[in-house]
Amino acid sequence: MTGGKVLIVDDDDAVRTVVAHALRRAGYSVRTAASLADMARELRTHPPDVLVTDVVLPDGDGIDHAGRLASERPDMPVIVLSARNTLTTAVRATEAGAYDYLPKPFDLDTLTRTVAAALKRGGAAAEDRVVEEEQLPLIGRSPAMQDVYRVIARVISNDLTVLVSGESGTGKELVARAIHDLGARRGAPFVPINMAAIPRELIEAELFGHERGAFTGAAQRSAGRFEQAAGGTLFLDEIGDMPIEAQTRLLRVLQSGEFTTVGGARTIRADVRIVAATNRDLQQAVAGGQFREDLYYRLNVVPVALPTLRERRGDIAELARHFLDRAAEAGLPRKTLAAEAVAALEAHDWPGNVRELENLMRRLAALSRDDRIGAAEVVATIGAAPAPNAGLSEALPDPGIEAAVRAMIERLAREEPGALDDGSLYDRVIGAAERPLIAAMLARHGGNQLRAARAIGLNRNTLRKRLDALGISPGARAAGSDEP
Numbered sequence: 192m193t194g195g196k197v198l199i200v201d202d203d204d205a206v207r208t209v210v211a212h213a214l215r216r217a218g219y220s221v222r223t224a225a226s227l228a229d230m231a232r233e234l235r236t237h238p239p240d241v242l243v244t245d246v247v248l249p250d251g252d253g254i255d256h257a258g259r260l261a262s263e264r265p266d267m268p269v270i271v272l273s274a275r276n277t278l279t280t281a282v283r284a285t286e287a288g289a290y291d292y293l294p295k296p297f298d299l300d301t302l303t304r305t306v307a308a309a310l311k312r313g314g315a316a317a318e319d320r321v322v323e324e325e326q327l328p329l330i331g332r333s334p335a336m337q338d339v340y341r342v343i344a345r346v347i348s349n350d351l352t353v354l355v356s357g358e359s360g361t362g363k364e365l366v367a368r369a370i371h372d373l374g375a376r377r378g379a380p381f382v383p384i385n386m387a388a389i390p391r392e393l394i395e396a397e398l399f400g401h402e403r404g405a406f407t408g409a410a411q412r413s414a415g416r417f418e419q420a421a422g423g424t425l426f427l428d429e430i431g432d433m434p435i436e437a438q439t440r441l442l443r444v445l446q447s448g449e450f451t452t453v454g455g456a457r458t459i460r461a462d463v464r465i466v467a468a469t470n471r472d473l474q475q476a477v478a479g480g481q482f483r484e485d486l487y488y489r490l491n492v493v494p495v496a497l498p499t500l501r502e503r504r505g506d507i508a509e510l511a512r513h514f515l516d517r518a519a520e521a522g523l524p525r526k527t528l529a530a531e532a533v534a535a536l537e538a539h540d541w542p543g544n545v546r547e548l549e550n551l552m553r554r555l556a557a558l559s560r561d562d563r564i565g566a567a568e569v570v571a572t573i574g575a576a577p578a579p580n581a582g583l584s585e586a587l588p589d590p591g592i593e594a595a596v597r598a599m600i601e602r603l604a605r606e607e608p609g610a611l612d613d614g615s616l617y618d619r620v621i622g623a624a625e626r627p628l629i630a631a632m633l634a635r636h637g638g639n640q641l642r643a644a645r646a647i648g649l650n651r652n653t654l655r656k657r658l659d660a661l662g663i664s665p666g667a668r669a670a671g672s673d674e675p
């Protein structure tokens with residue numbers, strides 16, 4: 192006999208019967224209750240070693256009750272079962288001091304293993320904090336997201352380093368923010384830094400700060416992101432793009448808990464929680480020599496792997512409705528989705544993941560003629576959509592553009608150092624992209640300015656002004672035969 196007394200609380204007869212049967216077979220002595228009142232009686236008359244409780248019970252909330260029990264009887268682990276399956280439930284259960292949280296449906300082996308582990312470890316300490324419904328931004332009840340919520344719920348009460356991986360647009364930054372907003376550091380800043388968006392030679396100064404005169408152009412002492420995030424969370428986005436020298440420095444900081452500013456003798460204690468994110472396979476980068484193995488292990492203390500949207504198609508309808516609500520809150524017309532429209536959304540592969548869905552719903556809210564969006568509109572709008580992440584409004588250039596911009600900044604830093612400080616960068620960089628864009632679209636439309644302007648998304652007068660400003664060849668303009 193395994194031994195151990197288990198009390199199961201659930202108002203669903205079938206759940207009580209099946210779970211009780213499975214646990215008895217595993218050697219436990221099992222009693223059941225169908226309400227909080229029954230539970231209270233059982234706790235007095237037959238105190239169990241482990242309590243397994245549902246959340247929604249006819250006379251109250253199982254998690255609230257578990258919270259009270261965890262402080263009154265810290266030696267009795269509580270396992271929470273729930274069909275609500277939101278991040279809020281996972282976090283509430285963990286914060287209430289529950290030993291574990293199992294989303295329904297669960298398999299009986301998992302429950303039996305969880306009960307066995309709970310008996311070995313004993314109860315967890317309760318923390319006195321209320322997590323409001325609606326406070327949490329992550330949408331999705333699929334099993335894959337449940338795993339994510341469980342990990343988040345486990346890391347918010349500590350400072351362990353978290354490495355979030357997943358394709359672009361899967362919600363890595365949102366997860367990092369949730370960890371910060373729910374944890375003890377939520378009163379201090381959440382500071383993101385994207386390694387792919389900062390010129391390589393400036394990354395160390397950005398992270399650790401620099402002293403006046405540390406390098407050409409360093410006119411003032413400047414606090415780095417480590418200092419800005421003091422007491423809070425530093426989010427190292429696209430960590431796989433970090434240059435190897437900066438990796439070495441970051442590793443030293445993680446090992447020693449201190450950092451030195453660039454060009455300075457000042458040593459500062461690093462008081463940050465680190466959450467890093469990557470859409471690249473970091474293990475492959477380690478194998479290829481682009482990422483330090485020791486740093487990888489330092490960062491990968493708690494891994495969170497985000498599912499792609501196509502791996503959790505069951506969440507698409509809820510996400511789509513959520514984004515339509517958000518569009519309506521932002522002033523766009525309020526729309527609903529026809530059932531066939533939902534099916535069309537579920538059939539798409541979503542290479543740009545949740546971000547692509549969010550953009551599509553915003554576009555549909557703005558463009559759809561009917562209040563109820565139909566399947567044909569969904570299909571047409573998906574077909575007409577730019578490649579994921581190519582929208583300028585997302586400020587997410589493709590890797591080719593990113594590399595070109597970075598190379599341009601590096602060249603300017605080398606050849607015209609003043610150019611990085613004289614306020615001309617926007618015109619220089621954006622101008623450099625605008626010229627080939629306009630030239631290519633004019634060429635594509637045989638020099639017809641009206642059509643090129645439409646294709647680019649400018650009005651014709653603006654295009655004409657830009658042609659003048661950029662001095663683009665009159666040959667292309669003359670061909671615009673529909674010009675007045």
Ligand SMILES: Nc1ncnc2c1ncn2[C@@H]1O[C@H](COP(=O)(O)OP(=O)(O)OP(=O)(O)O)[C@@H](O)[C@H]1O
Pocket residue numbers: 328329330331357358359360361362363364365366470545546549
């Ligand atoms: N589970 C989710 N629920 C609601 N919104 C989500 C969810 N996941 C992602 N989003 C939304 O999708 C967009 C993309 O998410 P986010 O920026 O966190 O992705 P990411 O993985 O960090 O992307 P990238 O790798 O391109 O930086 C955001 O607007 C975010 O709010």
